[in-house]
Amino acid sequence: MFNILYFFETIINSFPFLLLITLISISFKTGLLIFIIIHGFFRSTSVKKPWIFLSIVIISAMFSDMAWIIFTIKKLFIPDFSYKLVSFFIRISWIWFIVEYQALSLFIESLINKDYKISIFQYFFIGIGILFSFLHLYLAIQNIFFASTISFKYSLYTISTIYNFFPIVFSLYFTLKKLKTTFLPKILHQQAKVFIKFLIAPHLISDFIQLYPFSFYPSYIASNYAVVSISTAALTFALYFSAKKVMGLRFLNFQNHVQSVSSFNFIDDFKNTLEQLGQVTNMKELNHIAQSFFKNMFSVHPNRIMLVMRKIKRKQEPDDTVDSLNPIEKTVEAFISHHENEGCSIANYLRQEKILIMDEIEFSNFYENSATSQEILPFLKQINVDIFLPIYEKNTIIGYIVVERDSRSEEFYSNIERDEMVVFASYLANIINLLENRNLVTIIQKEKELQEELYRKLHEINQYKESIRSFLRDNKQRKIGILFYKQRRFIYANQTAKDLLQVNINVQEGHPLTKSLYKLSQQVQEYKTSYTCLVKDTIGNRLVLSAIPNLEQNNIIILVYYPEISDIVKEQVDLLKNPSEWDYLLYLETTASGKLIKQLIPGSGEKLLNFKIELLKTALSKKALLLEIPEADIMPMVELLHHISLRETLHILKLQAPEKNFATAMKLFGMNSIFGLNRELALLEKLNEVGTLFIENIHFLDLETQHHLAEFIRYGFFHVFKGDHKITANVRIICSTNQNLSTLVQEGRFSRALFKELNQTTLIMPPLLSLPKKELTDLAEGFTEQAIQTQTFKNLLVLTEKEKLKLINSCPASLQEFRSRVQNILLKKSQKNEVLQEVQFDPAYNVSDPELVEAARLGKKALKDPKILRMLMQKFKNQNKIATFLGVNRSSINRRCKEYNID
Numbered sequence: 001m002f003n004i005l006y007f008f009e010t011i012i013n014s015f016p017f018l019l020l021i022t023l024i025s026i027s028f029k030t031g032l033l034i035f036i037i038i039h040g041f042f043r044s045t046s047v048k049k050p051w052i053f054l055s056i057v058i059i060s061a062m063f064s065d066m067a068w069i070i071f072t073i074k075k076l077f078i079p080d081f082s083y084k085l086v087s088f089f090i091r092i093s094w095i096w097f098i099v100e101y102q103a104l105s106l107f108i109e110s111l112i113n114k115d116y117k118i119s120i121f122q123y124f125f126i127g128i129g130i131l132f133s134f135l136h137l138y139l140a141i142q143n144i145f146f147a148s149t150i151s152f153k154y155s156l157y158t159i160s161t162i163y164n165f166f167p168i169v170f171s172l173y174f175t176l177k178k179l180k181t182t183f184l185p186k187i188l189h190q191q192a193k194v195f196i197k198f199l200i201a202p203h204l205i206s207d208f209i210q211l212y213p214f215s216f217y218p219s220y221i222a223s224n225y226a227v228v229s230i231s232t233a234a235l236t237f238a239l240y241f242s243a244k245k246v247m248g249l250r251f252l253n254f255q256n257h258v259q260s261v262s263s264f265n266f267i268d269d270f271k272n273t274l275e276q277l278g279q280v281t282n283m284k285e286l287n288h289i290a291q292s293f294f295k296n297m298f299s300v301h302p303n304r305i306m307l308v309m310r311k312i313k314r315k316q317e318p319d320d321t322v323d324s325l326n327p328i329e330k331t332v333e334a335f336i337s338h339h340e341n342e343g344c345s346i347a348n349y350l351r352q353e354k355i356l357i358m359d360e361i362e363f364s365n366f367y368e369n370s371a372t373s374q375e376i377l378p379f380l381k382q383i384n385v386d387i388f389l390p391i392y393e394k395n396t397i398i399g400y401i402v403v404e405r406d407s408r409s410e411e412f413y414s415n416i417e418r419d420e421m422v423v424f425a426s427y428l429a430n431i432i433n434l435l436e437n438r439n440l441v442t443i444i445q446k447e448k449e450l451q452e453e454l455y456r457k458l459h460e461i462n463q464y465k466e467s468i469r470s471f472l473r474d475n476k477q478r479k480i481g482i483l484f485y486k487q488r489r490f491i492y493a494n495q496t497a498k499d500l501l502q503v504n505i506n507v508q509e510g511h512p513l514t515k516s517l518y519k520l521s522q523q524v525q526e527y528k529t530s531y532t533c534l535v536k537d538t539i540g541n542r543l544v545l546s547a548i549p550n551l552e553q554n555n556i557i558i559l560v561y562y563p564e565i566s567d568i569v570k571e572q573v574d575l576l577k578n579p580s581e582w583d584y585l586l587y588l589e590t591t592a593s594g595k596l597i598k599q600l601i602p603g604s605g606e607k608l609l610n611f612k613i614e615l616l617k618t619a620l621s622k623k624a625l626l627l628e629i630p631e632a633d634i635m636p637m638v639e640l641l642h643h644i645s646l647r648e649t650l651h652i653l654k655l656q657a658p659e660k661n662f663a664t665a666m667k668l669f670g671m672n673s674i675f676g677l678n679r680e681l682a683l684l685e686k687l688n689e690v691g692t693l694f695i696e697n698i699h700f701l702d703l704e705t706q707h708h709l710a711e712f713i714r715y716g717f718f719h720v721f722k723g724d725h726k727i728t729a730n731v732r733i734i735c736s737t738n739q740n741l742s743t744l745v746q747e748g749r750f751s752r753a754l755f756k757e758l759n760q761t762t763l764i765m766p767p768l769l770s771l772p773k774k775e776l777t778d779l780a781e782g783f784t785e786q787a788i789q790t791q792t793f794k795n796l797l798v799l800t801e802k803e804k805l806k807l808i809n810s811c812p813a814s815l816q817e818f819r820s821r822v823q824n825i826l827l828k829k830s831q832k833n834e835v836l837q838e839v840q841f842d843p844a845y846n847v848s849d850p851e852l853v854e855a856a857r858l859g860k861k862a863l864k865d866p867k868i869l870r871m872l873m874q875k876f877k878n879q880n881k882i883a884t885f886l887g888v889n890r891s892s893i894n895r896r897c898k899e900y901n902i903d
Contacts, residue, residue, distance in 0.1 A: 013226040019072040021229045025236040026065040032243055033058045049116050053107035060100030067093035068228070084144055091140035094157065095133045098164060102129050104200065105167035108175050112184060112192055114366055125167040132160045165204065172196065187363040187412060191246045199242040206231040270420065272296075276726075277431050279717055281444060283309060284724045286428065290401055293424055298417055304404040308332070309432070310397060328383045328402065335379050336397055345372055351395060354422045356380060356388040357413055358405065387413065389421055391429050398432060401425070448716045452623055459620040464583065467590040471565060481560035485521040485547075490558075500560045502538050513537070517558065520547045524556050534563060534571055542568075542589075575606045576613070584613045593619060593644045596850050600640055601815060602782025605775030607766045618763050619644040624713040624733040626698075626741075626758040629765035630814035634696070634736050636849075637763075642692040643850040645732055649691040651683065655700035665705040665721045672723030684718055688729040698735040698758075699750060706751035709733075713757045768818065769811050776808045783822040799825065851875070852885075860888045866900040869893075873902055 011017055036055055067090045074081045102125065110116040118126075135156060178184075179192060209227055273296075276289050286309075291302035308329055325333065339346035349372050350356070358380045365373040380388060387403040401421075413421075434443075481497030483490050490505050492498055505514045516535045523531050524547040532546040544567050546559040568589045569582050576585065588594035597612050597619075618625055619641050627634055642650045655664070670682030687693055695701070701709070712718040717728045735758060744750035768776065784799055799807070803825055812818040847856045851871060855862045862868045863886070872882045879897065883890040897903075 012229050015072045015075045015225070018225050018229045018232075019069065019076065021232045021236075022065045022068045022072070025232050026062050026069065028236055028240060029058050029062050029065070032239070033062070050107055050110040053103045053110055056103035057100055057107055060096040060103060063093050063096035064100070065232070068232075087143050088140050091136050091143065094136045094160065098129045098133055098136075098160060101164040101168055102126060104203075105171040108168075108171050108192070108195065108200065111195070112175060112178055112188060121170060122167070125170070128163065129167075132156075132163065136160070161207070164207075168200065168204065172200065185362040185366050186359045188366060190412070194242055194245045198245070199238055202238045203235060206235055270297075270423070273424065274427065275728075277427055279444060279715075279726065279728055280431055280435070281715065281726075283432075283435060285726055286431065288724050288726075290424075290428070294401075294403065297420060298408070298413070299411075300403055300407045304407045306402050307399065308402070309399040310336075331379070331383050332388075332400065332402075340397075346375060349376075350390055350397075351392070354390070354392075354425070355418060357418065358386050359412055387421070389425050391425050391432065393429050393433055398429065444715050448714070451716075452621065456617075456621045460583075463587045463591050463593065463620065466592065467565075467586050470590040479561060483517075483558040483560065484550075484555050485517070485558060486553075486555035490517065497560050500537065500543060500562075516545060520545055521556050521558070523547075524549050532567075534567065572604070572609060575604075575609050577606075577610050581613055584616055585609075587616060588612055596640055596644065599786070599850075599853075600636060601779075602786060603775055603779030604782075605772060605778055607771055608775055608779065611766055614763060615640075616644075618761065621761070622730075622732050623761045624757060625735065626762045627734065627736045628762060629736075630816075631738065632814035632816040633765065636816065638692075638694045638734055639849040639851075641734060642694075642732070645692065647690055647692045647732060649687060651687060651691055651693050653683075653693065653695045655695065655697040658700050659702040659705060662702060662705065662721065664701060665708060668705070669708055669718050669721040670727075672720050672725070682718075682720070682727065684712065684729045684731050685727060687731045692732040692734060694734045694736075696736050697738070698754075699737045699739045699741065699744060703749075703751055706754040710751055710753035710757050713754070768813065768815075773808060776811070777804050779818065780804055780807055780822055783819050784826065787823055787826055849875070855886070859886055860892070862886055863888065863892060863896045866902070869896055869900060870902050873897070 033055060036051065036058070070086055070089050074083070074086050105125070106118065106122060109119075109122075139156070175192065175196070179189060184192075209231060273289065273293050276292070280286060280289065287307045290307040291305045294300040294305045295302050306328070310333070339350075341347060356376060358377075361373050361376055361380065364370075365377060383402065384405045385402045386405055386407050387401070389401040389403075390397045391399040391401070479496045479500065481500045482493035483497050484493055485491075501513060503511050503513050505511070505517055508514055509518075513535060516533060520531055520533055528549050528551070530546065530548045532544060535543050535545055537543050542563050544559075544561050544563045546561075548557045548559070550557050565586060569585055572585055573579060573582050576582065588597060594616060597615055601608055601612055601615075615637075622645065625641070627637060629637060638652075639650065653664070653667075659665070668683050670680060670685070683693070698706075708718060708721065712729070713733060716730070717726050719726050741750055741755050741758070745752050745755045771779075780799055799822075807818075807821060807825070810821070812821055847853050852875065855868050855872060858865075858868070862872070869882075872885070873879075876882050876885065879890055879893045883893050886893075
């Protein structure tokens with residue numbers, strides 16, 4: 001450690017290090033001097049004096065650096081160089097040292113005095129300084145031409161160094177006194193503080209420490225180069241920091257505005273405000289947006305911001321009384337009215353600058369008086385603001401934003417912040433123009449409708465892609481099997497037919513595939529024409545059976561292959577109400593969403609097929625939906641719609657009685673914090689982008705809550721309950737009711753606006769009682785197919801015609817009841833045939849939630865999958881319920897939850 005310190009001391013106490021530091025110092029001062037000369041040469045007289053004094057300060061400091069550079073160069077590179085010449089430069093630098101302090105004293109006084117005149121005291125100090133300068137000049141000349149005979153020269157250096165502190169201390173005393181007692185522009189006040197704290201004070205301390213080194217007394221030279229190097233480096237940094245700070249504060253009016261040190265990242269900072277402005281529907285929302293903008297962008301408290309819309313007189317509007325305005329509005333109206341003429345200099349200045357910032361106008365006026373600033377300053381002081389931001393529409397001020405005085409006590413508004421405010425006012429003017437002259441509400445509504453249409457089209461494209469992929473997944477569709485049928489016997493013509501059918505059709509006569517082949521062959525044999533039908537193979541894949549009569553050989557040729565798109569569509573296209581919707585028919589047969597719908601409604605026929613297509617179209621949309629279906633089928637339908645829409649969270653709001661005290665409204669939309677309640681996140685905010693909200697018995701909502709909900713459905717945003725704050729959210733709304741809403745609307749007990757929105761997308765399921773016998777029979781067969789997993793007993797447990805007729809005659813009201821009755825019949829038949837233990841019924845048969853179907857079929861094996869177990873915990877929120885659902889012990893659930901860290 002000692003060695004490191006010794007090495008460090010050796011470095012900083014060396015001549016090369018001192019030379020490097022002084023070269024850096026003089027280079028920076030040279031650049032700063034050039035900048036000051038260029039920017040201050042053409043300034044007004046009030047700026048010229050501090051500009052001249054500061055230039056002298058920098059030039060004087062450069063001579064001190066030059067003396068050290070000459071001294072170190074001699075020591076390092078030219079040891080034979082005459083020391084008398086070096087000593088001459090050192091003594092001359094002492095003269096500039098006196099000049100530097102005297103100029104610094106005059107600079108700090110002239111900086112805060114508008115029309116500065118040198119005081120008697122300063123003349124006294126200047127006189128003494130001149131005397132010391134002549135003595136130093138005499139010593140310098142005497143040292144060149146004569147031998148040094150003056151014994152008091154080292155005392156002279158010490159006395160003159162101590163004397164230099166008197167003018168600057170005197171100036172600092174009067175400057176600080178004036179800063180406390182006299183009103184000065186805040187920017188100028190800040191500049192003076194920066195110079196005193198970060199430049200003058202370090203300079204005094206540094207020079208005091210270097211009192212002896214500056215004397216070049218031989219016994220001190222070797223031990224104080226480190227002090228000189230460190231102090232020079234510190235002073236150079238202090239000068240750099242102070243210059244950068246005050247230049248940003250419009251030093252000597254070199255800049256027109258206060259400068260910002262941060263980069264201008266307008267898009268990132270402003271995009272949220274632009275989004276809010278794009279969703280405004282009324283004037284009240286603009287004040288809240290303006291307050292949020294100034295709070296987020298400039299750290300100004302919302303209570304200190306005021307947006308005022310002027311009540312401009314129009315022919316069609318009655319005159320507004322001045323008495324309705326507050327004092328600030330009265331003052332502003334009087335000022336604008338007095339200067340609204342086209343040729344008025346104040347009006348032209350406002351249109352050119354686009355914003356009035358009190359501190360900047362006050363600072364500009366301190367150095368450069370103008371009639372415009374002399375008139376604007378009293379106006380800003382009267383309304384006591386930091387900022388006056390007018391909002392223009394075709395050169396007419398239609399409104400303005402004011403920021404109270406001292407909203408940011410220690411900070412000034414930079415050029416970047418100024419530009420952001422002006423841009424915000426420009427956008428604000430456009431929005432106000434839209435609100436006044438166009439139906440912005442309609443524009444927002446149309447935009448939401450376009451977004452919903454785009455969403456639906458995107459999902460339709462995804463369904464189409466998925467459907468095509470199902471045909472291109474492998475090369476099965478290119479295989480064609482060939483059979484011959486003659487004299488009630490089937491003959492395989494190729495191996496592909498055996499691979500596709502996987503059934504010994506001449507032996508297994510009771511198999512569904514064999515029955516379909518016999519039926520198809522008999523139709524062709526009887527009518528002498530070709531027939532085609534779709535069947536399923538042993539693992540559930542669809543197959544096409546196409547039979548063609550071969551009259552020459554007196555047999556029938558049967559082709560077996562996997563279906564193509566045309567085969568899927570043409571089978572049921574005649575049942576469609578709208579033939580152009582054949583693509584949805586394809587989606588039903590080939591996509592995951594379509595298979596889920598067929599799982600819920602396994603029947604076919606015209607009415608059920610068209611309802612399933614409507615259900616699929618609704619599922620692919622995100623519009624609000626009203627369900628008019630049997631109560632028992634509501635939850636399965638909601639879970640299906642939620643699953644197909646790929647949303648994460650399903651929230652069920654079950655209303656069992658009329659809403660009281662707006663409890664549901666506060667839950668849905670949140671509550672305005674002005675009522676003393678901490679605003680919790682509204683339910684619609686929580687579900688934004690990820691959730692589906694199902695409201696059961698929507699007719700129980702209060703009328704005001706219904707109006708708020710209608711606004712959200714129509715525009716895609718909602719207002720905090722009892723407040724103006726507007727929040728955008730993307731939530732799928734599904735509703736149900738057992739009441740006739742049209743009647744409730746006529747009676748005034750239901751919102752007409754909400755009814756209009758829900759009426760646009762209402763899903764009405766055809767009553768089972770209205771279905772033809774054929775469709776009910778197909779529905780029963782579909783439920784039977786779903787229930788039995790064991791292929792061996794499907795023929796044994798198939799419903800008889802008598803059982804189907806009995807089931808149809810009792811016709812359940814809902815799909816779930818129909819499903820349960822089919823299951824009961826199958827259970828009784830299996831018991832009667834004593835095959836209950838051998839028959840495997842689908843454990844997910846009565847499960848309606850698509851996410852739970854897989855877990856139900858896995859049973860206890862689901863415990864091996866952390867993802868499934870986590871989903872079950874989110875669904876049931878209880879380990880006992882999960883255990884009952886999977887048919888396992890609760891201890892097994894508990895153990896797995898601990899293993900997977902599932903709470």
